[in-house]
Amino acid sequence: MHRTITAGMTLVLAMASHSYAQEGGRLAAAAGAMGAANLNSIEYSGSGQVFGFGQAYEPGERWPRFVQRNYTAAVNYHTPGLRLTQVRSQGEHPPRGGAAQPVAGDQRTVLVVSDKFAWQEGAPQAVPNPAAVEDRLRQLWTTPHGVIKAALANAGRVDGSTVTFSVAGRAIKASLSEQNLVEKVSFLSSAEVVGDYPVEIAYSDYADFGGVKFPRRIVQTEDGYPTLDITISAVRPNANVAIEVPANVQQAPPAQPVTVAVEKLADGVWYLSTPNARSWLVEFNDHVVLVEGMTGEARSLAINAEIAKLVPSKPLRYVINTHAHYDHAGGLRTYVAQGVTIVTHELNKPFFEKMWARPRTIAPDQLSKSPKPALFETVSNKKVMTDGTQTLELYHMKGTSHNVANMIVFMPRHGLVYWGDGYNPPAGNEARDPGRTPEQSIDLYRVITANNLDVKTIAPAHGAGPKPFDNLKKAIGLIAP
Numbered sequence: 001m002h003r004t005i006t007a008g009m010t011l012v013l014a015m016a017s018h019s020y021a022q023e024g025g026r027l028a029a030a031a032g033a034m035g036a037a038n039l040n041s042i043e044y045s046g047s048g049q050v051f052g053f054g055q056a057y058e059p060g061e062r063w064p065r066f067v068q069r070n071y072t073a074a075v076n077y078h079t080p081g082l083r084l085t086q087v088r089s090q091g092e093h094p095p096r097g098g099a100a101q102p103v104a105g106d107q108r109t110v111l112v113v114s115d116k117f118a119w120q121e122g123a124p125q126a127v128p129n130p131a132a133v134e135d136r137l138r139q140l141w142t143t144p145h146g147v148i149k150a151a152l153a154n155a156g157r158v159d160g161s162t163v164t165f166s167v168a169g170r171a172i173k174a175s176l177s178e179q180n181l182v183e184k185v186s187f188l189s190s191a192e193v194v195g196d197y198p199v200e201i202a203y204s205d206y207a208d209f210g211g212v213k214f215p216r217r218i219v220q221t222e223d224g225y226p227t228l229d230i231t232i233s234a235v236r237p238n239a240n241v242a243i244e245v246p247a248n249v250q251q252a253p254p255a256q257p258v259t260v261a262v263e264k265l266a267d268g269v270w271y272l273s274t275p276n277a278r279s280w281l282v283e284f285n286d287h288v289v290l291v292e293g294m295t296g297e298a299r300s301l302a303i304n305a306e307i308a309k310l311v312p313s314k315p316l317r318y319v320i321n322t323h324a325h326y327d328h329a330g331g332l333r334t335y336v337a338q339g340v341t342i343v344t345h346e347l348n349k350p351f352f353e354k355m356w357a358r359p360r361t362i363a364p365d366q367l368s369k370s371p372k373p374a375l376f377e378t379v380s381n382k383k384v385m386t387d388g389t390q391t392l393e394l395y396h397m398k399g400t401s402h403n404v405a406n407m408i409v410f411m412p413r414h415g416l417v418y419w420g421d422g423y424n425p426p427a428g429n430e431a432r433d434p435g436r437t438p439e440q441s442i443d444l445y446r447v448i449t450a451n452n453l454d455v456k457t458i459a460p461a462h463g464a465g466p467k468p469f470d471n472l473k474k475a476i477g478l479i480a481p
């Protein structure tokens, strides 16, 4: 149906733009109500709960919970800079799920961004993290007053009580209460396993702190489940927040391409390592098998290049996935796009199929650019992959608190074992990981002995393997350290 623009419609359009100007006034009203105009910096702190995104016990379940003993954000809106200090401790008793639990004692992390630089503090020297700049700036501009400042600075549009603007590479939507206070902020984020997913931050229970309104409760959800739930106990408007960029961070090179370290574990078996992520490459008569497609596509492509150098004549036919935690499954899609069969526990298949069909507008990958169905071989209790010369045995880790559909991979001829999580051997001769209590390491030992596996060497996904099997026994107190 065609319509010509009539005088009446022109009037409607004029009224619409008039109302737009008034709604722009609502943003100014929100700045006034929140006390944003004269706020140059702020420091706020509280405590509550924090959760491990992508580390559920069961695929699709809520994220595992930790106690957030302290949450302190120091923001400078001019720099712009943010220093976020978090102290967490174990929240699940018994442990349930991943995210490096069961945590021993308190764990402190300090994440910082200052204009074009991002880094972690806590170690003797700051650890540069140039890849985190945009995420942390988005975190800064989605704080209660950051929303108002970013909307005003980036031509934010107002429609009723909804404000939309773009900052740090993402479209942000915020809603205002009747009192013109920011009560909800939402945007899309992206993870390699699930693609686009929603992040929502709810600000509630506002109070006045020296003329500045600030929420006393902050609840953030990611992909439908809470990742942060804190009660704010102290707010210091215009606190002195000076964030100096350490010299080594200023001089750090930009984010580097992934490089793979190669170590031979046995004949036809290699340990392929990137920082904190290790896979096995296993050579069979007429093909190769990769154990664990970790992290994401950049790593998978770097691993592919290494496979082509090590075994140029044989195709990669299978990738074994120990469990569906996002750090262990983030690289799988690259192999699906290559037509490689994914070997995983049967409980993971419907989860992967559902997640891999989701939209990927933020970070398209090879599979989203040319979609194809994933090929699976699933495992229930045990699976043996052999061609007579090389043998891989896969065992379901029944009863582990880390993940319900978790597997270990064993090579009987070499006495080699691979697991995703449960025990990360420390570097050097020390066997015990001081950051963890041993429950999930005991799960590993129990599954190994229940299946009568003659393990000599552990070479797992994280930590400083390969190490003697005795290190696991020392870690759980079976033999003296």
Ligand SMILES: [Zn+2]
Binding pocket: 098, 099, 323, 325, 328, 402, 403, 420, 421
């Ligand atoms: Zn895990």
